Amino acid sequence: MRSLLMGAVLVVVSGCGSSGPLSREGRASKDSIRIQLDAAEPSASAGELNQGREPLRFKVGYGRNGMTCAGSTFEEGWTPLGTFRVNAILSEDRFVMDPALVKESGKTETYLRENLFRNMSSIDFKGDGETGEYGEGYISLAPVPATPQPFRFNTYDGKFRWYSFAIHGTNDPSRVGKSITGGCINVDRKVMADLLTTVQLGDEVVISSDSPCTP
Structure with missing residues (x-):
């Protein structure tokens, strides 16, 4: 298995047609986020959030x-297709995590709320002196169904963090719309801000593609 660097994330990019923050009111409660990936033309890869009105x-x-x-088992640089469940929402302003994960961390919920995303944001994954590579948030x-995965809490570069597949932001908007991440799906600042006000613990995210996948 390749060395594990950044937790892969479902990345949602620029909110086309969005006029402001998304409201939780009126949105579908499940299966509301769908991501379609395009191997031939990565810039055509897109997501759709069904919020009870025009998607x-x-x-x-x-x-x-x-x-x-x-x-499949997650490996660095590869994005898995399939159905997923949101089990944690992390940002400077929001912390929601499956109670089983809180227990697994060995830390108190207060500690995680105050430190986890800050720790993760302070890691320079590429070694280029730049931090904040998860942008505004990490979903x-x-x-x-559950399958064996390398997801876990661990210490990376001296920082306690949660490692998983995720949708996250970016400190470099030019990376959105490209096949370039560590495996996660990334989105721009505006879309991540919208998602952080909309996504709930337990929501389902479906990632698909018309292109052949690697077993």
């Missing part, structure tokens, strides 16, 4: 190595 469409970026089939995703 919000947005660009997304994905893994630099391509896509793996549903049920962690667990595969459905």
